[in-house]
Amino acid sequence: TSPCDRPVPATAGLSHDKWEIDPAELMLLEELGSGQFGVVRRGKWRGSIDTAVKMMKEGTMSEDDFIEEAKVMTKLQHQNLVQLYGVCSKHRPIYIVTEYMRHGSLLNYLRRHENTLGGNVGLLLDMCIQVCKGMAYLERHNYIHRDLAARNCLVGSENVVKVADFGLARYVLDDQYTSSGGTKFPIKWAPPEVLNYTRFSSKSDVWAYGVLMWEVFTCGKMPYGRLKNTEVVERVQRGIILEKPKNCFKEVYEVMRQCWSQFPDDRPSFRNLKEQLSVVSQGLL
Numbered sequence: 133t134s135p136c137d138r139p140v141p142a143t144a145g146l147s148h149d150k151w152e153i154d155p156a157e158l159m160l161l162e163e164l165g166s167g168q169f170g171v172v173r174r175g176k177w178r179g180s181i182d183t184a185v186k187m188m189k190e191g192t193m194s195e196d197d198f199i200e201e202a203k204v205m206t207k208l209q210h211q212n213l214v215q216l217y218g219v220c221s222k223h224r225p226i227y228i229v230t231e232y233m234r235h236g237s238l239l240n241y242l243r244r245h246e247n248t249l250g251g252n253v254g255l256l257l258d259m260c261i262q263v264c265k266g267m268a269y270l271e272r273h274n275y276i277h278r279d280l281a282a283r284n285c286l287v288g289s290e291n292v293v294k295v296a297d298f299g300l301a302r303y304v305l306d307d308q309y310t311s312s313g314g315t316k317f318p319i320k321w322a323p324p325e326v327l328n329y330t331r332f333s334s335k336s337d338v339w340a341y342g343v344l345m346w347e348v349f350t351c352g353k354m355p356y357g358r359l360k361n362t363e364v365v366e367r368v369q370r371g372i373i374l375e376k377p378k379n380c381f382k383e384v385y386e387v388m389r390q391c392w393s394q395f396p397d398d399r400p401s402f403r404n405l406k407e408q409l410s411v412v413s414q415g416l417l
């Protein structure tokens with residue numbers, strides 16, 4: 133989509149850099165939680181626009197590189213991506229301002245609503261399809277997420293699900309998170325080529341997407357249970373994959389299995405996954 137039909141309120145005229153948001157126009161409200169980077173609060177922008185504001189703890193990310201990238205990220209616009217509205221970078225800590233998603237992370241939502249969601253295969257499949265659409269858009273724009281998981285997707289009204297924090301992993305300074313040997317590295321969502329060579333691609337996002345599907349159909353269970361990272365690495369490299377979740381149709385599990393092909397080229401693209409999942413959805417429901 134061309135920048136001129138961007139659905140987000142244009143900040144043109146506010147400052148010459150349209151990705152720069154004037155903090156005077158932000159009213160910070162309750163805390164939503166805290167993550168790797170520090171506190172995240174709900175905010176009102178220009179009195180009426182609901183936002184989430186990540187206040188980046190100093191020293192947690194390479195800020196200048198991120199601010200540069202923010203210009204690109206604000207142009208990524210899709211109904212299944214959490215929209216980046218802009219940044220407040222003229223002060224410290226810098227703020228990352230995005231659209232607000234009122235039901236929080238997909239992971240917590242699955243766990244909180246297991247009783248109602250558990251039996252609703254149609255809804256679970258629809259959530260997976262929404263994430264797939266957002267990821268197919270990123271794939272089309274040659275944009276790699278690097279940390280796709282249910283914890284990094286968010287839920288809005290009417291069970292809308294959107295992918296968040298795409299590409300942000302590149303700016304994390306904590307090498308416990310960035311190096312595959314680190315304690316915070318998302319081992320359980322990583323394919324062999326990432327475990328061995330840290331080789332990220334849209335096909336490594338597809339592997340992670342398969343694990344996200346497993347998270348959805350188990351209503352938020354931890355993949356590989358309480359296995360240690362070293363044990364998971366060993367299994368993944370030997371080609372042992374996650375088992376079919378209890379109430380999951382074999383057609384759905386078949387899609388997950390394709391995402392976990394050992395070689396990246398053998399995995400489907402998100403574009404292809406979108407087609408497969410809509411066929412499965414029509415067939416099953």
Ligand SMILES: CN1CCN(C(=O)c2ccc(Nc3nc(-c4cccc(NC(=O)c5ccc(C(C)(C)C)cc5)c4)cn4ccnc34)cc2)CC1
Nearest residue numbers: 164165166167168172184231232233234235236297300301
């Ligand atoms: C009824 N329930 C009550 C409890 N509840 C909430 O409190 C709640 C409601 C809405 C929430 N919404 C959002 N919450 C967040 C949020 C909150 C806490 C932490 C984070 N995430 C982070 O800080 C974070 C994410 C990713 C990364 C990597 C490693 C990938 C770079 C680093 C840090 C996000 C971001 N958002 C962006 C848009 N909307 C939200 C979050 C929580 C959910 C509803």
